Amino acid sequence: MKQQVSNPLGLSCDCDPEGSEIQQCDRSTGRCLCKEGYTGPRCDQCNRGYHGRSPSCTRCHSCFDLWDEKVKQLGERLRALKEAVHRLTVSGATGAGNDSLQELEKKLQDVEALLHEEPLISPRTLEQLYHLAESLR
Numbered sequence: 259m260k261q262q263v264s265n266p267l268g269l270s271c272d273c274d275p276e277g278s279e280i281q282q283c284d285r286s287t288g289r290c291l292c293k294e295g296y297t298g299p300r301c302d303q304c305n306r307g308y309h310g311r312s313p314s315c316t317r318c319h320s321c322f323d324l325w326d327e328k329v330k331q332l333g334e335r336l337r338a339l340k341e342a343v344h345r346l347t348v349s350g351a352t353g354a355g356n357d358s359l360q361e362l363e364k365k366l367q368d369v370e371a372l373l374h375e376e377p378l379i380s381p382r383t384l385e386q387l388y389h390l391a392e393s394l395r
Contacts, residue, residue: 276313277301332387336369365390 271283277296283289292301295308295315304315307322343363369390 272300274300274302274312277303277315332369336366339366 271281271288271290273281273283273290274296275281277290277292277298278301279291279293281290284291289299290301292298292305295305295317296312297303297305302312304310304312307318307326308315309318310316339362343359343366346359369387
């Protein structure tokens with residue numbers, strides 16, 4: 259049976275016993291302290307780099323870490339491109355360059371959607387990311 263403990267904010271802890279280190283939550287946020295591999299306010303979800311369904315979160319294959327680093331690098335490049343697009347937008351780009359700018363914004367949105375679509379990058383998603391990155395050059 260799950261123990262529900264209230265904190266000073268009146269939030270119910272309801273920490274998942276399988277994914278939580280302890281049943282007591284953080285007094286200021288109401289969040290539970292999760293074991294490795296678990297996440298969420300109640301520690302009832304598998305964390306990034308883990309798969310399965312709570313309470314059976316299993317570490318992903320070691321290749322995940324290699325691809326995850328590449329995805330993080332793509333995310334950083336995406337943020338830099340978005341900042342560049344924003345600066346161009348603020349400076350008032352017009353004319354033929356404006357069409358290119360809109361096309362670039364659309365491609366950036368596509369890349370961003372792919373990065374957030376699947377927490378584990380599939381070969382199909384990676385291929386799509388590579389094609390989108392090539393089209394940005």
